[in-house]
Amino acid sequence: xxxxxxxxxxxxxxxxxxxxxxxxxxxxxxxxxxxxxxxxxxxxxxxxxxxxxxxxxxxxxxxxxxxxxxxxxxxxxxxxxxxxxxxxxxxxxxxxxxxxxxxxxxxxxxxxxxxxxxxxxxxxxxxxxxxxxxxxxxxxxxxxxxxxxxxxxxxxxxxxxxxxxxxxxxxxxxxxxxxxxxxxxxxxxxxxxxxxxxxxxxxxxxxxxx
Amino acid sequence: xxxxxxxxxxxxxxxxxxxxxxxxxxxxxxxxxxxxxxxxxxxxxxxxxxxxxxxxxxxxxxxxxxxxxxxxxxxxxxxxxxxxxxxxxxxxxxxxxxxxxxxxxxxxxxxxxxxxxxxxxxxxxxxxxxxxxxxxxxxxxxxxxxxxxxxxxxxxxxxxxxxxxxxxxxxxxxxxxxxxxxxxxxxxxxxxxxxxxxxxxxxxxxxxxx
Numbered sequence: 001x002x003x004x005x006x007x008x009x010x011x012x013x014x015x016x017x018x019x020x021x022x023x024x025x026x027x028x029x030x031x032x033x034x035x036x037x038x039x040x041x042x043x044x045x046x047x048x049x050x051x052x053x054x055x056x057x058x059x060x061x062x063x064x065x066x067x068x069x070x071x072x073x074x075x076x077x078x079x080x081x082x083x084x085x086x087x088x089x090x091x092x093x094x095x096x097x098x099x100x101x102x103x104x105x106x107x108x109x110x111x112x113x114x115x116x117x118x119x120x121x122x123x124x125x126x127x128x129x130x131x132x133x134x135x136x137x138x139x140x141x142x143x144x145x146x147x148x149x150x151x152x153x154x155x156x157x158x159x160x161x162x163x164x165x166x167x168x169x170x171x172x173x174x175x176x177x178x179x180x181x182x183x184x185x186x187x188x189x190x191x192x193x194x195x196x197x198x199x200x201x202x203x204x205x206x207x208x209x210x
Numbered sequence: 211x212x213x214x215x216x217x218x219x220x221x222x223x224x225x226x227x228x229x230x231x232x233x234x235x236x237x238x239x240x241x242x243x244x245x246x247x248x249x250x251x252x253x254x255x256x257x258x259x260x261x262x263x264x265x266x267x268x269x270x271x272x273x274x275x276x277x278x279x280x281x282x283x284x285x286x287x288x289x290x291x292x293x294x295x296x297x298x299x300x301x302x303x304x305x306x307x308x309x310x311x312x313x314x315x316x317x318x319x320x321x322x323x324x325x326x327x328x329x330x331x332x333x334x335x336x337x338x339x340x341x342x343x344x345x346x347x348x349x350x351x352x353x354x355x356x357x358x359x360x361x362x363x364x365x366x367x368x369x370x371x372x373x374x375x376x377x378x379x380x381x382x383x384x385x386x387x388x389x390x391x392x393x394x395x396x397x398x399x400x401x402x403x404x405x406x407x408x409x410x411x412x413x414x415x416x417x418x419x420x
Contacts, residue, residue: 049309061298065312068305075297087285088271095278099259102275103338106316128313129353136344143339 002027003069004046004054009033010105010180012053013210014066017172020207022077026055034118039127050126067097070169082169089164096163096170103151104177107144111184114138138184145186149178149195156194167205175202212237213279214256214264219243220315220390222263223420224276227382230417232287236265244328249337260336277307280379292379299374306373306380313361314387317354321394324348348394355396359388359405366404377415385412 003019003026005012019026031037031052038050047054047062055063055072063069074083084090113123115138123131152174155162162170178199181187188195202208213229213236215222229236241247241262248260257264257272265273265282273279284293294300323333325348333341362384365372372380388409391397398405412418 057298063301063305065305065308068301068308071304072297072301075300087282088267090285091273091278091282094281095273095275098275098278124350124354129350129357131350131353132346134344134346134350136342137347140334140339140341140344143341144334147339 001058002029002056004029004031004043004052004056006031006033006038006052009052010109010176011051011066013179014172014176015053015055015069016210017176017207018070018073018082018169020210021080021082021167021172021205022073024073024077036122044127048127067169082167082172084168093163093168093170097168097173100152100162100170100173100177104145104148104174105180107141107148108177108181108184108186110141111138111145111186112141112180114141115184142184142186145181145184149181149186149188149192152178153188153192153195156198161198167202171198171202175199175208211268212239212266214239214241214253214262214266216241216243216248216262219262220318220386221261221276223389224382224386225263225265225279226420227386227417228280228283228292228379230420231290231292231377231382231415232283234283234287246332254337258337277379292377292382294378303373303378303380307378307383310358310362310372310380310383310387314355314358314384315390317351317358318387318391318394318396320351321348321355321396322351322390324351325394352394352396355391355394359391359396359398359402362388363398363402363405366408371408377412381408381412385409385418 003015005016005028007030031043033052037043038052044050046056047064049064051064053064053066053069055069063072071083084093113119114133114135120133121130123133161167162174188199213225215226215238217240241253243262247253248262254260256266257274259274261274263274263276263279265279273282281293294303323329324343324345330343331340333343371377372384398409
């Protein structure tokens, strides 16, 4: 298999972090999103949707969507478990993972894609319709990101990890979102100590720099 | 367990459809989103995030996020299988399910929440920050919805169901999105015959009206 990714982009980072936690090394190929390489014919022939990360299996089968790729890896390499062992744990982890995406990632991405010069006419990802940036949406995204960070700090005051007592994919998504938020200059406040402590613990994992 | 839902809203409908495919009946309680009942203290005491659907277990545990609720149900009641049996099938179904959400649902929801009078100051869902509507975002959402529908028609020209040869959760999400799109007056065009044929097949399933 081969992972098409971009080193700096948040979604590929989620999958690299996940693979590294599993102790796996997968051949990788870089595709540069800001210059539009993900929308060039060479990459669209691999994934017509034009998004990263994209995992290509040896028979040519393509899987995109970070969490779908992670679930495939989890199925092939169940240990260490990152997505749950029984129905309630699986659902709880998925709930928190999705909360990080919908409450965190979407707001940060809205802020970024609607303000970064490189995406001036490409506020939508991949081959979705070209779209002009909407400054009000960037502002709304910043507010969502700050709200999400406050909620995450509250969660981490009562739970050592995002989904509960142990490290899971929900921590990976949350950590990558916190890092991504720096791109739009949203950072934890000094009062958000639970978030800061958790962030330091996650950052110290060797896989966090994958 | 008890499912908090709203009959007309798209996300609760996904879970009701899923439960009905499993042949399950779960006690339900209605919460009205347009009037703000999801943000009233009574419901926030159950789920501080203020979103529907919310599943509450008998011990008080709460699961939100439609797909997390479905995964819990799938774990407890594996048949008929709707989310995959082996790593590749699970990943493929999840990929298509998420494509329907990110390429379809998000655009439709953006169009709706940024134009419907009931959500004039509540363009964000649940307890996310109150936000004024952004007309340009409603317009962008409509364009995304139309693009997604064209992509879905293309997919259904080559595959009988969204994720492949059989009915899965990806069809549920896609079907509910097609129905939701009517709220913003986006409908399949006459040329989109594969989509129309698939839609008629899905609509004929008894669970589709759950």
